[in-house]
Amino acid sequence: MATPAVSSRPTTDGTGGNSSWRSTPAYVWCFLATIVFNIFSAHWDRLGVPLGLDRISFFGGVLLLALDPWAWKRRSLVLRPVHGAMFGLLALATISAAGHGTLLNSYGLFALLDRLFVPFVMFCLAPIVFAKAEHRALLLKTLVLLGLYLGVTAILETLKLWALVFPSYIGDPSVGIQFGRARGPFAASEAMGMACAACFFAASLAVSRFRGAWRWLSALVVALSAGGVLMSLTRSVWVGLVLGSVLAMVITPALRRYIPVALVGGAAAVAIALAVVPGLQESVTERAGTSRSVYDRYNTNGAALRIVEQEPLTGVGWVKFLDVSSDWVRQADTYGITNVKIEVHNVFLSRAAELGLPGAALFVACILLGPARVLLPQRYREKELVGWRAVSLGMTAVWGVTLMLSPVPYPLPNTLTWLLAGIALIPYVSSSREDDRSTDVVALQR
Template sequence: MPAAATAAGGPSTGGPSTGGLLRRVATAHPAYVWCFVGSLVLSVFSGQTSGLGLPVGPDRLLFGAGMLLLLLDPVAWRAGGRPRLRAVHVVMAATAALTAWSAAAHGTLLTPYGFFALLDRLVVPFLLLCVAPVVFATTARRDLLLRSLVLVGLYLELTALFEKAGPASLVWPRYILDPTVGIGFGRARGPFVASEAMGMAIALCAFAAVLGTARFRGGWRAVSLVVVVLAPAGVVLPLTRSVWLGTAVAVVVTCLVSARLRRWLPLVLAGGAVAVLTVLAAVPGLQESVTERAGTTRSVDDRSNTNVAALRVVQEHPLTGVGWVRFIEVSPDFVRQSANYPVTSVRIEAHNVVLARAAELGLPGAALWVAAALLGPAAAALRRPRGAEHGQWRLLAVASVCLWTFPVLLSPNPYPFPNFLVWTIAGIALRPHLVTGDLGSGGVPVRRGGSRP
């Protein structure tokens, strides 16, 4: 049997035995594909490796291994997956270089906080946009990613339900239930121990599950449907307004963009409303928590204070800012008591990513980051689709960008998994723009016209 048949998932000489099946699964995709998928999945635990009893994050090890294996694989770069140099690559490189220079100049590059913030907020998302078109070059690889996201979504949704409604004994890892770990205890925080990250991740995985219901059959379609049905509960339970707003806008915009989905919008909105009301009635105390969270003003006051302080920093340091991740250190010098709202916290990050970049990197750094976001995720959502499958991933990019925009504008948004996923989806949706050639489902090169060379 030719190797291409095995790579495509066809029969192999291993026979129907369990060992033969495992060998086919292991060899269905290059090792670097499994590394990137594993890294993305395990990044839900990023920053909490001590709670897992591990000395180093497995997601970081897998990402490094995936990059090394990809760079050493000549087939990946020769068989129709060669990147094209585009403006987004230049802008991302300039943004990363400026940020690294700022961190080095202000002594934060080699600090754990400064170094990992540089990786998680800039370098890794940018690299994922660059390599995603090559790593997920085939339909089979993209479906592998979708299945992984469906499983992650199911895990996160069940964890949210167990956190808020019980049984708490089913919550894993156990550090999630520790009030001294993370922020926002009392809300559904999941493995991120941060409610906004939890809500974003559930919403993104739910959008991926919607695509899964269209692409899969049998058991995988059933699991995807379960994730979609549980999504309203998963989005509500973290009690995060930026996620509520972002999810609602993402659903409406995505349906309006697609002529096929447009007619389903009233039914989708009605079904979502019924699901939310059911969750509010079924989970004890949730309605009171939602009402209290919807009316709270402290987080709004914190946002106003930090954003105004960031503007004062920009006025004083417009070209270079105060240095990478140094806003928390200097913010007490720039916070002023307002006549309209109290000062509740001063040593917190600016609650707007653009303002944070401007305060720490100067206006040039903020402009570069905005340009990267516009040429990357935003462009993925706006480009005209090429073919049915590309159109599906473009809709997923539309949903992810709409959701992502609100945490970007209303919080520091430092969370690895949701940010990594948004830039990965953008890279897949931008594949026709970022690389030359296409690959068939079995990894065989295919010309743009559709014929094999």
């Protein structure tokens, strides 16, 4: 007799189960703490903390998980081609960094951790850490609370109410980049926009999962996080949020008919925000017409293509582009050189320029076999996972658009993209004895 599928009907607390939070393993709390602490990454010294708490919680979570035999009894990992591609890219980047002297300097090491190692580990461990519905509900609540903080902070920044902004370094023009936009604790508007987008998708799912106060709070966060995306004044994230929302609704049969309503409603909400928030319309209009950042992309991308032409197999070395960019940038006839000490504003070209075409091919393979695979129909024994597929695809769209227009060095957006994909692909990258006994699954077709 087939084991009944786990119901997706929300319960009072939205967990999908009766387990108490007190029984939640320590490693789950460590990974949730990593997500929260990630927002302060690279700025811990300004908070008087000598060592990043996100690093401590991440490696502590990995250690606790490895030492907990019960965690591996429920689910086990299934090796797939994506794992081979990730291992190959990590190995190639590590060898390149060691060979070009960037492995042991802080920038090269943290770039390796934040752009490859931690996101890949999160993807691999997500099916184990968040194997239970109640643990996924805790993740959902964490992202809702995070979206509340980021959304409110974005409003306070836009209104220039600096006395109410926490931490105070957010209001310091000398800290970070892009002062004048909503930057949040990242001190970078693009990271702020991408994080708000992740919270937007998570809060949208939470509205349908939770009841009572959590449901109303989630609905509020949907609006606040969408506002945070708008106030980040980052065009790539704007486009990514629209694309991700449409894709998430397309793969969810029950939501397809609401796509026109969602688009019209979203446009109306933006119009209201522009009319109500002082100075926002002027900022958005100015940002939409900015051309300098476009010229920066032209220059760095052109330099990357020249490197690929000259060094197609090895590139110039892991994160070495900043050191050699002035040797490869050329003056164009129709626009000037505004800045050469910046990274390539296209991650695919960046991988090719720094790791050679083999590195770029491995990076593309990781994406196609990992987050992009969420596009394919999935078979879920737990119906509760259906919504996570939509959340993952939405965030992957935001991340993917931004990859084409930015170096995306930010820890939290990278981590969340791969973590959400690992959850959405639980049936593909992991297995359990219950899966083997059960034939009661939900097959999702486009």
